Every structure is written in C-alpha cells, then in structure tokens.
Amino acid sequence: MTVFLRNVRPWGEAASDVTLEDGVIASVKPVRADTAAADQAPTGAGVVEGNGRILLPSFSDVHVHLDSNRIGLPFRPHTGAPGVWGMMLNxxxxxxxxxxxxxxRATACLGAMIERGTTRVRTYVQVDVDAGLERFEGVLAAREAHRNRADVEVIAFPQAGLLREGGSAEVLEEALKLGADVVGGIDPCSLDRDPVKHLDIVFGLAEKYGVPVDIHLHEPDQLGLFSAQLILERTKALGMQGLVTISHGYGLADLPAGQLQELIDEFAALDISMATIAPAGQPLPLQQLAAARVRVGLGQDGQRDYWSPYGNADMLDRTWQLAFTSRFRADELIEHCVAVATVGGASVMNPQAPRLASVADRPGLNAGDPAELVLVEGDTVTAAVMDRLPGRTVLHSGQVVADGLELV
Known part of the structure; x- marks a missing residue:
C-alpha cells in the first residue's frame, strides 16, 4: 500500500510531501504551492495530513527491560538496596x-512506547535460576501482540550473573535455544568476580548460536576499562566486529583523556557499539564517539519497576534527558541527541544501517530509507524535544500504527 505524507518537515527543514511504498521512503518532494493539494497524492494512496509537523525517523529504544516495568500500575515506594546485587534481590x-x-505488563508498556513514537526495540529479559524462562516467555508474548507495530529484539540477560548461582549459564543457553536474539552479560569483574570465565561463557554462547553480544558495564574507571579491554580481545579473536554492544559504560567517561580516546579508537576499529540511558553524572562523550563513527543508541532502562521509580515509555522524553545530562544547549547538539535516539539506535540493532558520521549528520529520511517514522509537533526539532507535545503520528513499515498517543 502507498502512503502519502502531506506537508511535513523532514528534520524540521522545508515543507515536503513524502511518498511511502512497500515499507520504504519512495520520494521526498518540496511542497508545490502552484498545485492543488488533492492532485499531489498518488492515486489510491492513503493520506496522512502532516499539517506542517516535523518528520523524524521513529525512535529506537535499545536498552529497556520490558519484563520488569510497572507502567500503568499503582505507584509503589522504592524498596531497593544499593548496588546491582541488592537491586536484583529486591x-x-x-x-x-x-x-x-x-x-x-510488557504488552501494555510496549504499546505505550509505540504510541509515543518507538518502533524499534531491543529489550533485556531476566533469565536466572529464580525466574527460569517465565519472564522470557512473557516478553515473547508482548512481542507477538505487537508484531505488526514494532520490530523487537529480545536479549537473554543474566541479571544475577553467571557464576554466583549454579545453573545460571544453563538457563541462559535455554533461552537462546528458544530463540533469544542476543546474549547478554553483566559486570564480569564486580558481580561475578571472574571476568575471564564470565566472558568465556557469554562469547562462547554467542559463537555457538550465532547471535550478537550486549554487556551491561556499570564498573567504574579502571575496572571498567579492564573489562572493556577483555571484551575487545574476545571481539577481535572471534571475528565479531559489528556484533558487540557495551551498555552503560558508566566508568569510561571518567577515564583520563588519552585513555578514553584510545578506547574510543579501539571501539571504532572493532565496530563495537554503545547504548546509554542518559544517566546523571559524567555523560558519555557523544561528540568524540560521533567523530570516530562509533554507533551509539539510547534507551529507557527499567521503567517504574523494582529498580527505579523513573521512566514513562516516552523516548522523546528520554531524548530531552540525554541532552540535559550531556549539558547541551546548541540546537545542533540537541538535534544530535534526537539522531542518537532514532537512527543511532537503529544502527546498534543493525550494523548495516546508516550510522551517524558526525554531530551534524541527519540521515534516515531519504528515498530508499526504511519508512520507520514519527511526526511530532514543534517549531524546530529542539522545540519538539523541549515541549514533547502529544500530537504524534507513528508509522512502522510505511503504515500508521499510532496517532495522537493511541494505537491504531
């Protein structure tokens, strides 16, 4: 089916009419003032009235925990203890x-994310000796419920580590046998206290099942650097360039300038991507990562769950947070945060997708690009981030899947 987007502003620029065919952008043409609006749409096309709204690539949430969210449920006091292990036990x-x-819960939260403009999702699912595959199966059900509205990758994630409890690695492998798209790991030094064995298991399973790797790295400073270097070694040894993501990387931003740049260059050489949740504290060096063409995506992490009361299913809101915690004020840098949250995340999920080449790069809205799109209100892209208004229309594979914060 052909869909015609009338009077939209790609990346906030001049008004254009955009034609979508077979799930991709077929053409982007300036609005012609000398032609009647009704004559511009292809015969038989479905028409979406842009009304001058901004057209963006849809959001890609590449770090979310759908299995733990409590979006829409009664608010509860936060009861978690400090640290990864204490939070996990809570x-x-x-x-x-x-x-x-x-x-x-996962189905409702994923639906709310789609309503707000997210059509590409990479979600962790806790698999351990406590939950077994119960949470994994729940998220698979959510993915199936929204199969025509979003592309969802599921990460089998050993939140409790792999070495503290007998049988952990076996449950992780069982999830991969049942179709998990990515294998996860977490803090190989500080949580499992045996980084070599932890990473051997994770990368061994990745090689065995032919899946990418995504590792939570909360470890600070030099400890985080040490773990990152071990990840680099395995990526190179197994030829897994383009298939490894380091999420969070909190401590990396605290490294001395020389060490940090050397690490970024190594990430670029092995095509290791990063995912951030825009945390408080020292932000990731987004400008340096973009200059090196390191793929970076954004995610919401847990949402009003047993780890944190934060999160609201809105990636536009998390984009504001990324700009704020990065201390950005210039329009170009705030727009770069939008690019990270949209096409940046898409390139984390698919290393063959266009990647950001600089903070000024704005890909994703040209003929031939996937028709994963969202229309938002605002005078400029920066204004849309600041105001986060409800007048949104969301398209997946060239079809409208949500409008006005409601699923179609």
Missing part, C-alpha cells in the same frame, strides 16, 4: 506479586 522478592502478569 526485584526477585517483588516481581511475582505485581498486579499484572509479565506478559500483560
């Missing part, structure tokens, strides 16, 4: 008592 003590099942 989640373990409470998740089965939620007012709705994992499948229902």
């Amino acid at each position: 989640d373990r003590q409470n998740w089965r008592n939620a007012e709705a099942s994992v499948a229902d």
Whole structure:
C-alpha cells in the first residue's frame, strides 16, 4: 500500500510531501504551492495530513527491560538496596506479586512506547535460576501482540550473573535455544568476580548460536576499562566486529583523556557499539564517539519497576534527558541527541544501517530509507524535544500504527 505524507518537515527543514511504498521512503518532494493539494497524492494512496509537523525517523529504544516495568500500575515506594546485587534481590522478592502478569505488563508498556513514537526495540529479559524462562516467555508474548507495530529484539540477560548461582549459564543457553536474539552479560569483574570465565561463557554462547553480544558495564574507571579491554580481545579473536554492544559504560567517561580516546579508537576499529540511558553524572562523550563513527543508541532502562521509580515509555522524553545530562544547549547538539535516539539506535540493532558520521549528520529520511517514522509537533526539532507535545503520528513499515498517543 502507498502512503502519502502531506506537508511535513523532514528534520524540521522545508515543507515536503513524502511518498511511502512497500515499507520504504519512495520520494521526498518540496511542497508545490502552484498545485492543488488533492492532485499531489498518488492515486489510491492513503493520506496522512502532516499539517506542517516535523518528520523524524521513529525512535529506537535499545536498552529497556520490558519484563520488569510497572507502567500503568499503582505507584509503589522504592524498596531497593544499593548496588546491582541488592537491586536484583529486591526485584526477585517483588516481581511475582505485581498486579499484572509479565506478559500483560510488557504488552501494555510496549504499546505505550509505540504510541509515543518507538518502533524499534531491543529489550533485556531476566533469565536466572529464580525466574527460569517465565519472564522470557512473557516478553515473547508482548512481542507477538505487537508484531505488526514494532520490530523487537529480545536479549537473554543474566541479571544475577553467571557464576554466583549454579545453573545460571544453563538457563541462559535455554533461552537462546528458544530463540533469544542476543546474549547478554553483566559486570564480569564486580558481580561475578571472574571476568575471564564470565566472558568465556557469554562469547562462547554467542559463537555457538550465532547471535550478537550486549554487556551491561556499570564498573567504574579502571575496572571498567579492564573489562572493556577483555571484551575487545574476545571481539577481535572471534571475528565479531559489528556484533558487540557495551551498555552503560558508566566508568569510561571518567577515564583520563588519552585513555578514553584510545578506547574510543579501539571501539571504532572493532565496530563495537554503545547504548546509554542518559544517566546523571559524567555523560558519555557523544561528540568524540560521533567523530570516530562509533554507533551509539539510547534507551529507557527499567521503567517504574523494582529498580527505579523513573521512566514513562516516552523516548522523546528520554531524548530531552540525554541532552540535559550531556549539558547541551546548541540546537545542533540537541538535534544530535534526537539522531542518537532514532537512527543511532537503529544502527546498534543493525550494523548495516546508516550510522551517524558526525554531530551534524541527519540521515534516515531519504528515498530508499526504511519508512520507520514519527511526526511530532514543534517549531524546530529542539522545540519538539523541549515541549514533547502529544500530537504524534507513528508509522512502522510505511503504515500508521499510532496517532495522537493511541494505537491504531
């Protein structure tokens, strides 16, 4: 089916009419003042009235935990203890008592994300000796419920580590046998205290099942650098260039300038991508990463779950947070945050997709690009980030899937 977007502003620029065919952008043409609006749409095309709204690539949430979210449920006091292990135990003590099942919560949250403009998702699912595959199966059900509205990759994630509890690696492998798209890892030094064995398991499973790797790295400063170097070694040894993501990387931003630039250059050489959630504290060096053409995406992490009361299913809101925590004020840099949240994340999920080449790069809206799109209100892209207005229309594979913050 052909879809015609009338009077939209790609990346906030001049008004254009955009034609979508077979799930891709077929043409982008300036609005012609001398032609009647009705005559510009291809015969038989479905018409979406842009009304001068800004056209952007749809959002890509590449770091979210759908299995733990409590979006839409009664707000509860935060009861987590400090640290990854303490937070994990708090989640373990409470998740089965939620007012709705994992499948229902994940389905509702994913729907809310789509309504707000996200059509590409990479979600972690906790698989361990406590949950087994229960949470994994719940998220698969959510993906199936929205199969025509979003592309969803599922990461089998050992939130409790792989070495602290017997049987952890076996549960992780079982999830891969059942179709997990990515294998996860976490803090190989500080959580499992045996980084070589932890990473051997993770990369061994990745090689065995032919899947990418995504590793949570909360470790600070030099410890984080050490773990990153071990990840680099395995990526190179196994020829997994383009198939490894480091998420968070909190401590890397605290490295001395020389060490940080050397590490970024190594990431670029092995095509290792990064995912951030725009945390408080020292931000990722987005400008340096873009200059090196390192793929970087954005995600919401947990959402009002047993780890944190934050999160609202809105990637435009998280884009504001990325700009704010990065201390950006210039329009070009705030727009770069939008690029990270949209096409940046798409390139994390698919290393063959266009990647950002600089902070001024604005790909994703040219003929031949996937018709994964969102229309937002605003005078400029920066204004859209600041105001985060509800007048949005979301398209997946060239079809409208949500409008006015409601699923179609």
